[in-house]
Amino acid sequence: MGDSLGIRKPTLEEVAAAAGVSKMTVSRALRGAPDVSPETRERVLKATEQLGYVGNQLALSLSSQRTNLVAVVVPSMSNIVFPEVLAGISVGLEGSGMQAVFGLSDYDARKERDVIRDMLSWRPSAIIVTGLDQPEDTVKMLRSAAIPVIQIMDLDGTPIDFNVGLSHGKAGEEMARALIAAGRRRFGYVGSVLERDLRAAKRKAGFERVLLEHRLAFIGQRIGDTLSSVCLGKYLTHELLRAEPNLDCIYYSNDDMAVGGAFAGMEASRTDDILMAGFNGLELAAALPVRIATSKSPRRMIGEVAARLARGSMVTGVPSSGKITAFVPEIIGIE
Amino acid sequence: MGDSLGIRKPTLEEVAAAAGVSKMTVSRALRGAPDVSPETRERVLKATEQLGYVGNQLALSLSSQRTNLVAVVVPSMSNIVFPEVLAGISVGLEGSGMQAVFGLSDYDARKERDVIRDMLSWRPSAIIVTGLDQPEDTVKMLRSAAIPVIQIMDLDGTPIDFNVGLSHGKAGEEMARALIAAGRRRFGYVGSVLERDLRAAKRKAGFERVLLEHRLAFIGQRIGDTLSSVCLGKYLTHELLRAEPNLDCIYYSNDDMAVGGAFAGMEASRTDDILMAGFNGLELAAALPVRIATSKSPRRMIGEVAARLARGSMVTGVPSSGKITAFVPEIIGIE
DNA sequence: CTTGTTACCGATACCGGTATCGATAACATC
DNA sequence: GATGTTATCGATACCGGTATCGGTAACAAG
Numbered sequence: 001m002g003d004s005l006g007i008r009k010p011t012l013e014e015v016a017a018a019a020g021v022s023k024m025t026v027s028r029a030l031r032g033a034p035d036v037s038p039e040t041r042e043r044v045l046k047a048t049e050q051l052g053y054v055g056n057q058l059a060l061s062l063s064s065q066r067t068n069l070v071a072v073v074v075p076s077m078s079n080i081v082f083p084e085v086l087a088g089i090s091v092g093l094e095g096s097g098m099q100a101v102f103g104l105s106d107y108d109a110r111k112e113r114d115v116i117r118d119m120l121s122w123r124p125s126a127i128i129v130t131g132l133d134q135p136e137d138t139v140k141m142l143r144s145a146a147i148p149v150i151q152i153m154d155l156d157g158t159p160i161d162f163n164v165g166l167s168h169g170k171a172g173e174e175m176a177r178a179l180i181a182a183g184r185r186r187f188g189y190v191g192s193v194l195e196r197d198l199r200a201a202k203r204k205a206g207f208e209r210v211l212l213e214h215r216l217a218f219i220g221q222r223i224g225d226t227l228s229s230v231c232l233g234k235y236l237t238h239e240l241l242r243a244e245p246n247l248d249c250i251y252y253s254n255d256d257m258a259v260g261g262a263f264a265g266m267e268a269s270r271t272d273d274i275l276m277a278g279f280n281g282l283e284l285a286a287a288l289p290v291r292i293a294t295s296k297s298p299r300r301m302i303g304e305v306a307a308r309l310a311r312g313s314m315v316t317g318v319p320s321s322g323k324i325t326a327f328v329p330e331i332i333g334i335e
Numbered sequence: 336m337g338d339s340l341g342i343r344k345p346t347l348e349e350v351a352a353a354a355g356v357s358k359m360t361v362s363r364a365l366r367g368a369p370d371v372s373p374e375t376r377e378r379v380l381k382a383t384e385q386l387g388y389v390g391n392q393l394a395l396s397l398s399s400q401r402t403n404l405v406a407v408v409v410p411s412m413s414n415i416v417f418p419e420v421l422a423g424i425s426v427g428l429e430g431s432g433m434q435a436v437f438g439l440s441d442y443d444a445r446k447e448r449d450v451i452r453d454m455l456s457w458r459p460s461a462i463i464v465t466g467l468d469q470p471e472d473t474v475k476m477l478r479s480a481a482i483p484v485i486q487i488m489d490l491d492g493t494p495i496d497f498n499v500g501l502s503h504g505k506a507g508e509e510m511a512r513a514l515i516a517a518g519r520r521r522f523g524y525v526g527s528v529l530e531r532d533l534r535a536a537k538r539k540a541g542f543e544r545v546l547l548e549h550r551l552a553f554i555g556q557r558i559g560d561t562l563s564s565v566c567l568g569k570y571l572t573h574e575l576l577r578a579e580p581n582l583d584c585i586y587y588s589n590d591d592m593a594v595g596g597a598f599a600g601m602e603a604s605r606t607d608d609i610l611m612a613g614f615n616g617l618e619l620a621a622a623l624p625v626r627i628a629t630s631k632s633p634r635r636m637i638g639e640v641a642a643r644l645a646r647g648s649m650v651t652g653v654p655s656s657g658k659i660t661a662f663v664p665e666i667i668g669i670e
Numbered sequence: 671c672t673t674g675t676t677a678c679c680g681a682t683a684c685c686g687g688t689a690t691c692g693a694t695a696a697c698a699t700c
Numbered sequence: 701g702a703t704g705t706t707a708t709c710g711a712t713a714c715c716g717g718t719a720t721c722g723g724t725a726a727c728a729a730g
């Protein structure tokens with residue numbers, strides 16, 4: 001407990017006593033408000049220093065009726081995507097004095113609702129949530145919070161307030177088009193728990209729409225029942241390659257799975273005649289000894305833009321940018 | 336702003352008015368305190384429901400003089416290690432009603448101090464920080480916060496209060512011993528910005544101590560000047576292999592770098608005569624088509640234990656477990 | 671009928687800040 | 701000397717909860 005368990009931290013009142021002024025004057029001096037003489041300010045600052053005074057955000061926020069908190073809810077931390085979004089948010093918040101409070105929903109709508117409720121009880125000045133597919137009661141809660149709701153990552157749906165992301169349906173479509181244009185015809189699919197990762201499901205649906213347009217379809221697919229991972233991707237790919245040896249392309253639910261697929265391809269010596277396609281554009285994918293296709297999602301940027309919107313809301317109550325920020329992922333690794 | 340910008344959220348007072356009781360009674364009813372008749376409780380709950388009342392943690396915490404916040408400061412989010420620690424913390428906190436507030440230090444001591452200061456102004460009931468090497472003024476600040484300070488990941492140093500992690504010096508030593516026992520003799524090293532990643536530096540120092548014991552030394556090394564990544568590991572490894580073609584083992588600052596190294600080895604067709612050794616035991620490393628050696632660090636577990644300590648502190652003020660929780664990483668991938 | 675006892679509830683004082691308005695003193699102006 | 705102006709500061713009332721104590725009504729016991 002430090003070396004002073006139980007010793008309360010000094011309050012404004014105590015600093016005031018030490019400086020021989022009222023706490024109101026201390027408050028003004030520390031905030032750099034006018035109406036404080038230079039000498040008094042000096043005395044106050046010295047007393048603050050000596051006592052090691054640290055402001056109390058609880059009292060500040062309660063009193064001033066606004067917090068510098070931004071609530072962030074993401075589904076998972078087990079692949080690098082959401083951490084990078086968080087890093088982007090952290091960078092975007094830098095210098096604003098705002099703090100991110102984060103919670104995990106674990107791809108579970110009920111858990112998400114509970115986490116959001118907990119968050120809202122802190123009266124954050126903005127909340128960033130993942131996706132647009134919250135159930136009705138969650139949406140109602142978010143609306144009645146009367147703060148900007150920033151929905152990130154996804155674009156396919158009706159946003160509550162602000163929306164920063166990309167269309168996963170279109171991303172799937174574009175990838176399919178690019179692969180077909182590159183001559184691929186015999187497609188397989190490898191993914192995992194799509195009923196939870198709705199964005200992956202949207203990409204798959206988009207991909208299939210385009211396949212259908214070309215009178216094509218997935219020849220074979222494997223859906224895992226654990227969270228996506230490199231291991232799972234590798235395992236399922238081995239399975240799929242055994243069952244359908246004549247595939248010339250496999251679309252994966254994301255890059256983690258696709259990298260696993262690439263490893264499986266290497267182990268099966270199928271690196272030349274089959275192309276693995278993922279989603280995200282992980283740094284890892286670029287370093288791979290074999291080429292894989294992927295769509296580069298602007299994860300950091302999404303975080304930064306979301307943070308900017310949150311910042312704006314603190315100053316003006318209304319962010320300056322538009323309601324929807326749409327990104328179009330760049331496809332790389334084909335040809 | 337939802338559909339009700341500016342509409343203040345209902346307060347206890349308003350719920351009380353709606354239920355026809357005093358706000359004290361509402362407070363009691365909602366907290367499940369005794370001294371409330373079943374009928375009154377019912378009325379209160381209905382009013383709460385109708386108004387969509389959500390408690391105000393600011394007022395609660397200020398009034399009760401304790402928060403359910405746990406501050407967490409980690410250096411980075413750009414590899415999967417710290418996100419997994421955060422996930423562990425999140426899991427460990429589950430059901431306790433506590434919230435994690437997180438900040439990034441970016442491997443920068445000054446930034447870390449500022450972030451910690453900001454965090455402390457929220458009067459968290461515990462704080463989790465990374466490593467034991469905070470400068471004096473930061474330590475002073477942490478001590479005077481009069482809350483449990485939980486230092487994680489590292490063990491080599493003097494903890495402030497609680498310490499959960501492993502000895503990176505020893506981890507380096509053990510890896511060196513294991514590799515030497517397996518017959519490796521001609522070692523190289525690849526790492527990045529060690530003056531910032533102090534734990535990687537400790538591992539390297541430990542590794543070198545054992546090398547010295549055996550009258551060995553790194554034959555060649557490459558130190559990058561950007562953050563560790565798969566790409567960087569691959570690039571530096573190619574460089575090192577060109578400069579020192581007769582190495583039979585390369586020790587890396589972590590698994591990201593080692594995986595990059597493995598890719599370089601594959602590209603240079605050196606998978607049979609040289610072993611790459613990293614640190615962390617990433618899931619990715621296990622899926623690789625080639626074997627690499629690594630020490631499995633219990634990242635999730637460290638997070639969970641830290642969270643448990645934080646929880647304990649909220650109830651009793653003093654966690655029940657011991658002051659130091661030491662893990663010994665298991666070495667895998669040799670033989 | 672008086673006196674406890676118990677169950678339930680409200681009034682009041684905080685928690686540690688900020689907003690607002692009023693007070694005081696020093697100085698300039700008439 | 702009376703008055704206005706400006707700079708500086710303090711007193712007070714909040715913010716939205718909780719802790720604490722006291723009050724009232726109903727019922728049992730004497």
